[in-house]
Amino acid sequence: MSIKTLGFIGLGTMGEPMCRHLAQKSGFKVIIYDRQTEPLQRLSALGVEACETIDLMAQTADIIFLALPSGIQVEDVCNNHILPNARAGQIVVDLGTSPVTLTHALAERFQAKGARYADAPIARTRQAAQEGRLSVMVGCDAETYATLQPLLSCFASDVTHCGNVGAGQVVKILNNMVLVETVVALSEAITIARRAGVDGEMLFKTLMKGSADSFALRNHGMKSVLPENFPERAFSTDYARKDISYALALGEQFGVPLPGARTADKILASASEKGLGEYYWPVISKVIATDAA
Known part of the structure; x- marks a missing residue:
């Protein structure tokens, strides 16, 4: 898969430092979306580009990371914004903790569009996020994991492939x-x-x-x-x-x-x-x- 652009949605307490590490270490262009302007302004100093809408990000980014509060927000963002714009080869990664049933359902919907979905929930503290020492538990196929592991390692010291989709959750x-x-x-x-x-x-x-x-x-x-x-x-x-x-x-x-x-x-x-x-x-x-x- 040829990766050109990474998208990151959700720049809260954990999301902002994760995105910062990703922008500084991945070597790829990173575009971001959040409802709050402050983290957008802070990350713009690193050359990160704010995206006006999630739909536009879905049309642009090759891999989209979601750092959202719960499965409710993940379901809303995916069903109403990302899935309608999903394309073959695209990967969507849920970094939050979401219900396993939702994870399986979303994976099936993305697969029907030729895209891939991975669950990669994070663990450890706010300080660990700041220092890039998070633990990430990944659920996806081996090929997708090979693509994601170097990117997740930008903000995590431990990345574990737990099994297929849902296993990370x-x-x-x-x-x-x-x-x-x-x-x-x-x-x-x-x-x-x-x-x-x-x-x-x-x-x-x-x-x-x-x-x-x-x-x-x-x-x-x-x-x-x-x-x-x-x-x-x-x-x-x-x-x-x-x-x-x-x-x-x-x-x-x-x-x-x-x-x-x-x-x-x-x-x-x-x-x-x-x-x-x-x-x-x-x-x-x-x-x-x-x-x-």
């Missing part, structure tokens, strides 16, 4: 399910420790030396739960619950009850009901502490 959804359940456990642990007169920082640092050590502990625990740092404009409680809903859907599809995920979903729902839906999702630790009062 399955792995990412399960990644987020395990992560949220782990933060629930950390939140419960620090609540008990503090009530027992045990220092929370000492607890977490000691857990890091033992079998309870994890990425969640070193990042979400130490950097958010312990200092009670839950900023807005980070991955929110509402977004986390969206991802848990995708895990629960998989559990229902394959007959797995997922009691841990259901507990996490209830805590996330409680956080949203308490007005914390827009805050960084480890804020559930405050809910766990409050509900235990």
